[in-house]
Amino acid sequence: MTAALTSGAASLVEFIEALTVVLALGAARSWRSALCGAAAAMMLLVLLLALFGQAIPHLPTGAALLGLGILLLLFGTRWLRKSTRRAAGLIPLRDEAESLRRHTERFAGLGARGGRWDAPALAIAFQATAFEGLEVVFIVLAVGAAGPSALRAATAGAGAAFAAVCALGLLLHGPITRVPENSLKRLIGAMLAGLGTFWIGEGAGLSWPGEDLAILPLGLGFLLLSVLGASILARGAARG
Amino acid sequence: MNFLRRLPRQLWHLFVDDGQSVAILLCWVLVACGLLPRFALGVWSGPILFAGIAAITFGSLRPRG
Numbered sequence: 001m002t003a004a005l006t007s008g009a010a011s012l013v014e015f016i017e018a019l020t021v022v023l024a025l026g027a028a029r030s031w032r033s034a035l036c037g038a039a040a041a042m043m044l045l046v047l048l049l050a051l052f053g054q055a056i057p058h059l060p061t062g063a064a065l066l067g068l069g070i071l072l073l074l075f076g077t078r079w080l081r082k083s084t085r086r087a088a089g090l091i092p093l094r095d096e097a098e099s100l101r102r103h104t105e106r107f108a109g110l111g112a113r114g115g116r117w118d119a120p121a122l123a124i125a126f127q128a129t130a131f132e133g134l135e136v137v138f139i140v141l142a143v144g145a146a147g148p149s150a151l152r153a154a155t156a157g158a159g160a161a162f163a164a165v166c167a168l169g170l171l172l173h174g175p176i177t178r179v180p181e182n183s184l185k186r187l188i189g190a191m192l193a194g195l196g197t198f199w200i201g202e203g204a205g206l207s208w209p210g211e212d213l214a215i216l217p218l219g220l221g222f223l224l225l226s227v228l229g230a231s232i233l234a235r236g237a238a239r240g
Numbered sequence: 241m242n243f244l245r246r247l248p249r250q251l252w253h254l255f256v257d258d259g260q261s262v263a264i265l266l267c268w269v270l271v272a273c274g275l276l277p278r279f280a281l282g283v284w285s286g287p288i289l290f291a292g293i294a295a296i297t298f299g300s301l302r303p304r305g
Contacts, residue, residue: 070269074255074262077297081257084301091303127243131250138254197293201286204273208286218290225294229301236302 003143003150006195008157010139010188013181014132015165020096020175021128024103029113029121036117037125042162045133049140049155056145064145066203072142072196075135076222079189084226086182088233093182096175139188143195186226194219261300268292 018038025034056064085091110120140158144151168176198215201208208214256262272292276285 066273070266071255073265073269073293077261077265077300078255078257080297081261081301085303123242127246130243131246134250135254193293193297197290198286200269200273201289204289205277206273206285206289207281207283209283214286221290221294222297225298226301229298233302 001153003146004153004157004160006157006188006191007136007140007143007154008161009184010192011136011158011161012165012179013184013188014136015162016096016176016179016181017094017099018129018132019165019169020099021103022125023169023175024100025107025121025125028104028107029110030118032116033118033121034125037122038129041126041129041133044130045137048134048137052137052141053144053151053155056141056151057148062203062205064203065199068142068145069196069199069201069203071138072192073200074196075138075142076189076191076193076196079185080193080222080226083182083186083189084230085233087186087226087230089237090233096177096181100175139192142192187223190222190226191219193222258300258304260304261296264300265293265296268296 022034022038025037082091086093107121107124136158140151140154144154165176195215195218197218198208198212210217269289272289276288279285281288
């Protein structure tokens with residue numbers, strides 16, 4: 001359940017960002033090319049997930065836990081840093097409506113459209129979906145590395161997030177602006193950093209009070225650190 | 241081709257946004273994983289690893305420059 005929720009919430013954020021680019025390409029260039037580019041990228045991501053998902057259970061446990069733990073920690077702390085700075089007002093919050101407007105303007109200026117297929121729209125939709133989706137693949141694999149059932153749950157969570165974003169995109173015919181992206185990123189960043197720290201410890205043979213139950217307090221510890229950090233940074237910024 | 245050219249950079253930025261903080265974090269992880277198992281710290285070896293990581297992460301929240 002935790003694997004599905006973590007992977008689903010993280011995937012939601014990434015798919016929303018990809019949807020904004022695809023919507024801008026569709027409106028400014030060609031719906032057919034934008035959708036086909038995004039679909040091709042999704043096929044590549046599913047292939048990567050299947051390939052690496054098969055390999056993970058065969059890795060040596062200690063080394064795999066340590067390696068995945070380090071990657072998860074770096075990934076989680078990167079999200080935590082960015083979302084904390086946004087929460088503190090040091091960098092602007094992401095605005096999907098504004099992002100759609102800017103992207104549409106830029107894509108419209110890319111030159112004349114081709115006939116049936118628009119090469120720039122196809123390529124940009126493919127790249128945007130693939131690069132945002134790489135983060136989803138990593139999260140699903142990392143969260144699902146705990147075992148086959150965790151991997152299934154994490155994949156299901158990401159699949160549900162993808163379906164939800166597609167459905168909302170079709171329904172709204174516009175960007176998804178009401179999801180609290182930064183709060184989600186902050187929460188997921190903290191949970192991934194907590195999970196990464198736990199796995200590093202497990203891989204190195206360290207012990208935790210409460211064993212597996214330590215993951216939740218670790219995630220909460222990172223979240224607390226982010227809340228405290230944002231408040232200090234915001235006060236510092238207000239003082240100038 | 242453009243996708244393949246950009247892929248290594250994108251993968252790098254998936255994990256590294258602040259090279260200095262990441263380097264310090266990795267140093268601490270290596271030192272802690274090498275040294276902590278040698279001491280009889282019981283269940284506190286994990287929390288000591290976390291304390292170091294938390295301190296480094298907290299210090300890296302302020303943007304550089």
